[in-house]
Amino acid sequence: MKFSIRAATKxxxxxxxxxxxELAVHDKMSAQVKITCxxxxxxxxxxxxxxxxxxxxxxxxxxxxxxxxxxGYALYFYIYSTWKGRSMYLEDLYVMxxxxxxxxxxxxxxxxAKVAKEKQCARLQLSVLDWNTxxxxxxxxxxxxxxxxxxxxxxxxFDGQSLDNLANETQKN
Amino acid sequence: MKFSIRAATKxxxxxxxxxxxELAVHDKMSAQVKITCxxxxxxxxxxxxxxxxxxxxxxxxxxxxxxxxxxGYALYFYIYSTWKGRSMYLEDLYVMxxxxxxxxxxxxxxxxAKVAKEKQCARLQLSVLDWNTxxxxxxxxxxxxxxxxxxxxxxxxFDGQSLDNLANETQKN
Numbered sequence: 001m002k003f004s005i006r007a008a009t010k011x012x013x014x015x016x017x018x019x020x021x022e023l024a025v026h027d028k029m030s031a032q033v034k035i036t037c038x039x040x041x042x043x044x045x046x047x048x049x050x051x052x053x054x055x056x057x058x059x060x061x062x063x064x065x066x067x068x069x070x071x072g073y074a075l076y077f078y079i080y081s082t083w084k085g086r087s088m089y090l091e092d093l094y095v096m097x098x099x100x101x102x103x104x105x106x107x108x109x110x111x112x113a114k115v116a117k118e119k120q121c122a123r124l125q126l127s128v129l130d131w132n133t134x135x136x137x138x139x140x141x142x143x144x145x146x147x148x149x150x151x152x153x154x155x156x157x158f159d160g161q162s163l164d165n166l167a168n169e170t171q172k173n
Numbered sequence: 174m175k176f177s178i179r180a181a182t183k184x185x186x187x188x189x190x191x192x193x194x195e196l197a198v199h200d201k202m203s204a205q206v207k208i209t210c211x212x213x214x215x216x217x218x219x220x221x222x223x224x225x226x227x228x229x230x231x232x233x234x235x236x237x238x239x240x241x242x243x244x245g246y247a248l249y250f251y252i253y254s255t256w257k258g259r260s261m262y263l264e265d266l267y268v269m270x271x272x273x274x275x276x277x278x279x280x281x282x283x284x285x286a287k288v289a290k291e292k293q294c295a296r297l298q299l300s301v302l303d304w305n306t307x308x309x310x311x312x313x314x315x316x317x318x319x320x321x322x323x324x325x326x327x328x329x330x331f332d333g334q335s336l337d338n339l340a341n342e343t344q345k346n
Contacts, residue, residue, distance in 0.1 A: 020255045029324075033256045034295075043258060048221070051253040080224040080250050082193045082265050083206045084332075085216060092255050106342065113331065113339035122207075123332040124339070130325035143335030147328040151202075152303035154321035155328060158286065159257075159296040162316030166286035166297070169279065 001062055001102040005111050008053035008073065010045040013037045015070040016053060023094040027129060044075075051077045054111055056095065056104045064098060071099040074108040076115075084122035088112070093126070105138065127155060174235055174275040178284050181226035181246065183218040186210045188243035189226060196267040200302060224250040227284055229268065229277045237271060244272040247281040249288075257295035261285070266299070278311065300328065 008016060017037040024030040043050045056072035063069045072095035079089045090112055095104045116124045128135045140146070147153045158166055181189060190210040197203040216223045229245035236242050245268035252262045263285055268277045289297045301308045313319070320326045331339055 024256060029256075035255055035258055039258055040255075043253065050251065050259055075253075075255055077253050078223065079252065079262065080216065080248075080264060082208055082213075082248055083197060083202075085208055085212055086223055089252065091253060110339050110342035113336055114343045116336065117340040121336075123330055124336055125328065125330045127326045128329055130327055136327070136329075139329050139331075142331070142339055144329045144331050145335075147330050148321055149327065153300045153328045154303055154309070154319050155298065155326045156301055156309075156312050156317045157296055157298045157320050158312075158315070158317050162318075163286055163289065163294075163297055166283050166315055167290040169283035170287045 001058060001099070003056050003058050003071070003099075003102065003104050003107065005054055005056050005107050008044070008055045010041050012053070012055055012070065013040040013044070015068070016040055016055065016073055016075070018068075019070070019073050019094055019096070020092065022096065023092055026094075027132075051075050051091065052115070054108060056099075056108055058099065064096060068096070071096045072104050072108055074112050076112050078119070078121070079125070081123060086119065086121050087123040087125060088116040088119070088121040090124060090126040106142075109142070174231060174272070176229050176231050176244070176272075176275065176277050176280065178227055178229050178280050181217075181228045183214050185226070185228055185243065186213040186217070188241070189213055189228065189246055189248070191241075192243070192246050192267055192269070193265065195269065196265055199267075200305075224248050224264065225288070227281060229272075229281055231272065237269060241269070244269045245277050245281055247285050249285050251292070251294070252298070254296060259292065259294050260296040260298060261289040261292070261294040263297060263299040279315075282315070 014037050017040055024033045053075045055070050057069050058071050075092040076088055076090045079087050081087050187210050197206045226248045228243050230242050231244050248265040249261055249263045252260050254260050
């Protein structure tokens, strides 16, 4: 199947937010999604964008059964390593199920890697759920290291009340 | 022991790079450190900084046995969640061993959390090594969730040859 990959524009945010929700449903965590199309527009397409995004499109004649031609996306931003310097984090990579197996995911991933190299990033990192064997195998086949398995890294999060409590502690000092 | 916490300036980069190396030695990964003082100055103290940093200082009379008064630091930057929006990532939090137990680590962490709240971040995230029980206990006691244990997230990395190979694949499409 023919497809093309291009940088997302503000006008793509409606489609991106649809795909964000599809990915969250796939990850069995859709209840956690609070982002709206308006917020994606504001955060990604302003003077100092908080992320960059690329989308994959198929020709009109190959549209999905619901009529969509935007069938995948990758959303990423820049992070920093005090060991290696500027790096990139791939927050989301998603292709709609009926469009898998045509190399669209590989195309999105390699495009992100190309941007990372152009921007002098030493690393491209991402996170994947342990039960998501197809994704883990996909990244491993491309030469990625699983740092949780290899080095023992755990991802830790403060949010909601625990973040509020932490921030309020400064007042006691 | 008295200590103070303040935003780092360009002039602190020599001390920060010393502490970055100390932390890497603690993590048993010092061979991976490639960053220099000059790079920290360039990347963190420019028009569009790639990170922000705070430092902890003790009075001259409490200086370390080697004569240092900058005894800890926290380095962080902004990330983005397509579920929750703007978030913060704490890349490094470190206090020199002889200055632990005085609340300096807690002070650095709560200051970072306060900045996160001020900047409307929904989350504060970080990574910790599984053998580093003191750090894991410290974050857990503050209410953090271990997402690797709770949800099964693995950290994946492309770098060096695997990143080059991935970027070069776009030419074949």
